[in-house]
Amino acid sequence: MLSQAASRLGFDVVILDPEENSPAGRVSRGQIVAAYDDPTALTVLGRVCDVVTFEFENVPAASAEQLAGGGALVAPGPTALSTAQDRVLEKTFLNAVGATTVDFVAVDTLEDLTAALETLGTPALLKTRRDGYDGKGQVWIKTAKQAAKAFAEIGGRPAILEARADFTRELSIIAARGHDGAVAVYPLGQNHHANGVLATTLAPAQVDAATTARAREIAEAILEGLDYVGVIGVELFDLGGGDLLVNEIAPRVHNTGHWTQDGCLCDQFEQHIRAIAGWPLGPTEAHAQVEMTNLLGDDVDQWPALAAEPNARLHLYGKAEARPGRKMAHVNRVSRLA
Amino acid sequence: MLSQAASRLGFDVVILDPEENSPAGRVSRGQIVAAYDDPTALTVLGRVCDVVTFEFENVPAASAEQLAGGGALVAPGPTALSTAQDRVLEKTFLNAVGATTVDFVAVDTLEDLTAALETLGTPALLKTRRDGYDGKGQVWIKTAKQAAKAFAEIGGRPAILEARADFTRELSIIAARGHDGAVAVYPLGQNHHANGVLATTLAPAQVDAATTARAREIAEAILEGLDYVGVIGVELFDLGGGDLLVNEIAPRVHNTGHWTQDGCLCDQFEQHIRAIAGWPLGPTEAHAQVEMTNLLGDDVDQWPALAAEPNARLHLYGKAEARPGRKMAHVNRVSRLA
Numbered sequence: 001m002l003s004q005a006a007s008r009l010g011f012d013v014v015i016l017d018p019e020e021n022s023p024a025g026r027v028s029r030g031q032i033v034a035a036y037d038d039p040t041a042l043t044v045l046g047r048v049c050d051v052v053t054f055e056f057e058n059v060p061a062a063s064a065e066q067l068a069g070g071g072a073l074v075a076p077g078p079t080a081l082s083t084a085q086d087r088v089l090e091k092t093f094l095n096a097v098g099a100t101t102v103d104f105v106a107v108d109t110l111e112d113l114t115a116a117l118e119t120l121g122t123p124a125l126l127k128t129r130r131d132g133y134d135g136k137g138q139v140w141i142k143t144a145k146q147a148a149k150a151f152a153e154i155g156g157r158p159a160i161l162e163a164r165a166d167f168t169r170e171l172s173i174i175a176a177r178g179h180d181g182a183v184a185v186y187p188l189g190q191n192h193h194a195n196g197v198l199a200t201t202l203a204p205a206q207v208d209a210a211t212t213a214r215a216r217e218i219a220e221a222i223l224e225g226l227d228y229v230g231v232i233g234v235e236l237f238d239l240g241g242g243d244l245l246v247n248e249i250a251p252r253v254h255n256t257g258h259w260t261q262d263g264c265l266c267d268q269f270e271q272h273i274r275a276i277a278g279w280p281l282g283p284t285e286a287h288a289q290v291e292m293t294n295l296l297g298d299d300v301d302q303w304p305a306l307a308a309e310p311n312a313r314l315h316l317y318g319k320a321e322a323r324p325g326r327k328m329a330h331v332n333r334v335s336r337l338a
Numbered sequence: 339m340l341s342q343a344a345s346r347l348g349f350d351v352v353i354l355d356p357e358e359n360s361p362a363g364r365v366s367r368g369q370i371v372a373a374y375d376d377p378t379a380l381t382v383l384g385r386v387c388d389v390v391t392f393e394f395e396n397v398p399a400a401s402a403e404q405l406a407g408g409g410a411l412v413a414p415g416p417t418a419l420s421t422a423q424d425r426v427l428e429k430t431f432l433n434a435v436g437a438t439t440v441d442f443v444a445v446d447t448l449e450d451l452t453a454a455l456e457t458l459g460t461p462a463l464l465k466t467r468r469d470g471y472d473g474k475g476q477v478w479i480k481t482a483k484q485a486a487k488a489f490a491e492i493g494g495r496p497a498i499l500e501a502r503a504d505f506t507r508e509l510s511i512i513a514a515r516g517h518d519g520a521v522a523v524y525p526l527g528q529n530h531h532a533n534g535v536l537a538t539t540l541a542p543a544q545v546d547a548a549t550t551a552r553a554r555e556i557a558e559a560i561l562e563g564l565d566y567v568g569v570i571g572v573e574l575f576d577l578g579g580g581d582l583l584v585n586e587i588a589p590r591v592h593n594t595g596h597w598t599q600d601g602c603l604c605d606q607f608e609q610h611i612r613a614i615a616g617w618p619l620g621p622t623e624a625h626a627q628v629e630m631t632n633l634l635g636d637d638v639d640q641w642p643a644l645a646a647e648p649n650a651r652l653h654l655y656g657k658a659e660a661r662p663g664r665k666m667a668h669v670n671r672v673s674r675l676a
Contacts (some may be wrong), residue, residue, distance in 0.1 A: 004342050007365045010641075010654030026367040029359070053667030076576070125609040262603065265651055265672055267666045280646040287625065303348075313603055329348070334603055 001261075001315070002055050002253060003028045005269035011277070016045050024055070037063050047073035049278050053230060057084050057251050058131065075179075075229040075276040077264045080251045083226060086161045087129050090249060092317075097225035099218045099246045100113075102237075103163040108239040110151050116161040117144045126150050136196070165245050167237035171205055174257035175219035176231045176271045176281055183223055184271065184281040185216050186264065189256045191235070197325065201292040203259040210242030223248060231272035233257055255327070259290035262313045262332040299335045300328035313336060339599075339653070340393055340591060341366045343607035351614070354383050361655045362393070375401050381529055384410035389614050391568060395422050395589050396469065413517075413567040413588035413614040418589045422565060425467050425498045428587060435563035437556045437584045441501040448489050454499040455482045464488050467496040474534070503583050505575035509543055512595035513557035514609045514619055521655045522609065522619040523554050524602065527594050527630075529573070535663065539630040541597040546676075548580030560587060569610040571595055593665070597628035600626075600651045600670040629671045649673060 003013040003024050009053035013028040020094050025031030030048075034041030037060045051073045054064070060081035068074045083089050088106045095101055107126070117124060122144060128137040140151045141161075148275060151159070170193065174186040187204030188211070207215075217235055233254025235247040257268035266274070266282025274282055295302065300322055306314050309331075316329040341351040341362050350367040353360060354374065355563065364368030368386075372379030375398045383390060389411045392402070399420035406412045419425050426444045443454035445464070460482060466475040477488045479499075486502055491498070508531065512524040526549070527540035545553075545571060557572055571592025573585040595606035604612070604620025612620055640659055644652050646668075654667040 004345070004365065007342070007656060010656050012364060012656065021367070026350060027342065027365050029364040159597050233440055265600065265649070274645070279642075307612070310621050311603070315346055318345060318348050318350065 001055070001269045002272060004279075005267070006273045009273055009277070009279070011269065011273070014043055014045065014048055019322075020087050026318055036060055039066065043070065044067050044112055046070045051075055053272070054081070057081060061085060073276075076232070076251050077227065077229070080226045080228050080232075084251045085130055086250055087127055087248075092223065093225065094246050096181050098223040099221050100244075101246050102165045105161050106161040107151075107159040108162050110148060110156075113147050113151050113159070113161060117141065117147060120161055120163040123164050125162045125164065126154060127160050127162065128154050129160055138196075144194050148234055165237045165247075165310070165314070166239065167245065168240055169238045169263045170247070171207070171211075171215065171238050171244070172201070172234040172254065172256040173215045173219050173234045173236065174231060174254060174260065174268050175216075175223060175234065176268075176275045177228050178275045179229050179278050181224075182281050182310075183220055184284045185219050186257065186268070186284045187261055188212065188215055188236075189285050190257060191256050195301055195325075197296065198255050200294070201256045201290075203263060203290055203292070204286045204337075206208055207238075208242065211238065213242065214242050214244050217247060218244060222246075226251075231268050231338070233259070253315050254328075255294065256292075258315070259292040259332055260286075261315065262334050263288045263290040286337065289335045289337050291335075293331050295323040295329040295331065295334070297326055297328065303329070306331050309333070339607045340610060342603070344611045344615075345526050346641050347608065347615070348609055348619070349611070352383065352386055353452045354379055359658075364656055367555055374398055374571070375641045377404065378464075380404050381408065381491055384408045389413055391610070392419070393590055395419060409676050411614075414570075414589050415565065417569075418481075418564045418566050420656075422587055422589045425465055429498070431563060432560065432584050432587070434664065435481075435559040436575040437559050437572075438582075439584050440503045443499045445489075445497040445499050448486060448494075451485050451497070452482065453594065455479065456483055456574070457497060458499060458501040461502050463500045463502065464492060465498050465500065466492050467498055473627065476534075497657055503575045503585075504577065505583065506578050507576045507610065508585070509545070509549075509553065509574040509576050509582070510539070510592065510594040511553045511557050511572045512569060512592055512606050513554075513561060514573065514613045515542060515561040515566050515653055516605075516613045516619055517567055517616050519562075523557055524595065524598055524606070524622045525624050526550065526553055526574075527597060529594050533663075535631055535634065536593050538632070539594045539597050539628075540625045541601060541628055543628070546580065549582065552580050552582050556582060556584060560584075566590075569595070569606050593632065594630075595670075596653070597630040597654065597670055600672050601626045624675065627673045627675050629673075631669050631671070632665055633667040634670065635660050635664055635666065641667070644669050648667040 006013045014030040015024045015028045016032045017207040032041050046067045064078035091101045123142050139153050141150045166170045170191045171188050176184045189201040189203035190205035192200045237245040253268045255332050260267040263286045313332045344351045347593045353362045353366045354370040362588040370379050384405045402416040429439045461480050477491050479488045508529045509526050514522045527539040527541035528543035530538045533628050575583040591606045598605040602626045649672050651670045
């Protein structure tokens with residue numbers, strides 16, 4: 001979707017992806033089939049591209065560093081990537097720029113975990129510091145007795161223990177920042193997760209002015225704190241009354257921003273390309289109410305019924321294999337703004 | 339733009355185009371670089387594709403026939419293509435299905451032309467029967483004395499002489515028909531040409547109910563008369579009071595339908611892919627008022643200013659060379675529906 005947006009703005013796109021005929025490669029000018037950390041492939045990529053970006057945050061930060069070190073313009077920069085890849089660094093950064101999170105403690109050993117549980121109390125959420133997304137690599141601890149089992153469950157790896165947030169709902173905000181420091185922020189989305197994976201986003205969310213203002217303030221603080229260039233997704237816990245906690249940041253276009261494709265003149269994908277290419281940022285107002293629903297695994301078999309829904313717009317990713325839980329497509333159901 | 343729409347619906351696209359790295363090839367799974375009438379290339383194309391379509395009407399009808407004869411599903415079919423390629427066949431067909439045109443006479447020789455000028459009077463428009471678009475291959479004849487010069491100017495080729503239409507404005511209608519005979523029609527656009535080339539389309543056009551009804555009736559008669567599958571563009575002369583003449587038909591997505599990209603949930607490109615792939619047709623209501631402006635040749639150098647306009651959406655085609663008059667891009671300026 002990023003590649004299509006770039007092509008529509010006249011750019012040629014080259015994809016680096018280890019999978020032959022990847023979903024992005026099949027709609028792009030070229031593809032380099034190689035691992036994300038292949039030094040030769042990275043050198044070639046840096047030479048043929050005016051700007052390099054990424055669409056998921058598990059690209060090794062070292063690859064972004066090699067590209068930037070070799071003189072390529074990488075946006076967002078390697079720092080944004082490495083910050084988002086480590087949950088302890090991420091939350092430390094967020095609190096430093098005034099974007100409050102739940103209380104947390106870094107955990108390297110079982111002893112650390114036991115001490116952390118005393119500090120934060122139970123229930124608390126144990127997550128690996130790195131990797132893991134869509135609910136993978138995390139486990140709830142309900143009593144201190146479960147510490148050893150939980151630590152084993154996440155593989156005894158460096159971890160973070162997070163206090164439970166007492167939130168009423170999950171929101172997210174999609175924002176962009178240009179090379180010139182200009183910031184553009186989309187209306188908030190309200191998210192519903194199922195089994196740790198995003199199921200739906202409803203946008204624009206019904207929010208009061210204080211919540212909107214606070215979300216924008218948070219997004220701006222994060223973008224400036226990271227000297228960020230591109231689109232970012234910020235997941236928020238809504239505590240009510242304009243109080244928001246940041247759950248996590250995604251240094252890329254974000255699943256909770258897919259609604260912008262059918263709700264805004266300039267969607268998050270075009271916005272990201274505009275930002276990294278040094279174009280002026282596009283408008284972010286919504287012209288429609290959108291409910292975005294992910295189609296995971298076999299859900300994609302519903303496509304004939306969805307294609308026949310008069311106010312639905314279907315986006316299929318062209319992935320060959322519908323593995324259970326794999327994001328295969330999404331549908332935006334569009335209605336008039338409330 | 340067709341290829342991108344198809345990819346978004348999950349299809350893989352292969353382009354046949356004689357130009358290496360063609361605008362469509364650069365956003366598609368694959369490209370066969372060959373002439374449009376290369377028999378081997380056509381055989382390969384027919385074998386790898388579930389359905390074959392075309393995006394401009396100067397593809398040889400014989401190529402469509404070879405593909406269809408070899409068992410490929412070609413949509414629209416060869417008959418639609420050959421009818422639209424010959425102005426005499428086209429106007430004869432149109433009148434046969436009740437889609438009135440200006441009066442016309444087929445012209446093969448200078449003698450024919452002299453006789454035709456007596457029948458139709460002057461001024462009259464002499465056009466080659468085949469080829470020629472965007473004002474090429476046509477010349478106005480103001481007095482009978484200009485006949486020989488005019489016939490020489492169009493190369494003495496088989497031609498058509500058309501009476502002048504006394505119209506107030508040019509409209510167009512974009513419509514689609516599925517394999518099942520279902521028809522979907524977009525709101526009318528009002529077009530402004532400059533130097534024989536489309537400059538702008540304003541849509542939805544301000545039209546009365548009688549004109550809308552007549553335009554829909556015309557579109558349906560044409561689609562059914564050709565047993566057409568896919569999107570068609572129909573250019574109309576508005577005589578006022580619900581009276582419309584058909585100027586010409588384009589058996590493909592049409593420049594005057596580009597406004598649908600930013601004015602409709604399902605644009606003409608997705609609609610065409612839905613139609614030819616046997617999907618249900620998508621919705622055609624407009625959610626915005628759009629003014630589409632073509633950027634020809636050096637006009638494309640205006641892109642930085644256009645990219646900064648808050649309500650403009652820019653579509654750049656990725657063509658390498660901005661030859662004078664070449665369609666390089668278009669911009670949709672979007673506002674609220676009146």
